[in-house]
Amino acid sequence: MRHARTLTAFLAACTLSTAFLAGTAGVAGAATDSALLVITPVTGIKCLVVVKGHADVAAVEPGNLTVRLFGADAFDDDDELEREGPLSTAPTGDYSARFTVACATLDEDLGDDEIFAVASVFDPATGVTVDIRSNTVTGTF
Numbered sequence: 001m002r003h004a005r006t007l008t009a010f011l012a013a014c015t016l017s018t019a020f021l022a023g024t025a026g027v028a029g030a031a032t033d034s035a036l037l038v039i040t041p042v043t044g045i046k047c048l049v050v051v052k053g054h055a056d057v058a059a060v061e062p063g064n065l066t067v068r069l070f071g072a073d074a075f076d077d078d079d080e081l082e083r084e085g086p087l088s089t090a091p092t093g094d095y096s097a098r099f100t101v102a103c104a105t106l107d108e109d110l111g112d113d114e115i116f117a118v119a120s121v122f123d124p125a126t127g128v129t130v131d132i133r134s135n136t137v138t139g140t141f
């Protein structure tokens, strides 16, 4: 009985988080800025980087997106490791950038490396570039 209740609570939590994720992928103007970083080693040498999310912009144009990767550092400035672009968002402000880097590029520290992405999206309607910081991925690259 106790197990059943725990499982039900767990499933309810999963449903909630799925609904939340679906909500963040929405239509231009209806969703807030977001950036999700996922890093997957393809081989021991190459790593696949995916940065996807949404920019709440009023207008878009080709080449409005630049994606940068940084190594987070508590005691020093964050190092820029990689820059990809110009890329383009979809007309909705949604974007998904996929590229491979040498995994060694992500080796920004002795031991564990803390990597985050910044998606910079230019809005031609306002002339403003919005920087959207992602989650931080910790790994040993």
Ligand SMILES: [Ca+2]
Pocket: 071, 072, 073, 074, 108, 109, 112, 113, 114
């Ligand atoms: Ca670091």
Ligand SMILES: [Ca+2]
Pocket: 107, 108, 109, 110, 111, 112, 113, 140, 141
């Ligand atoms: Ca390292």
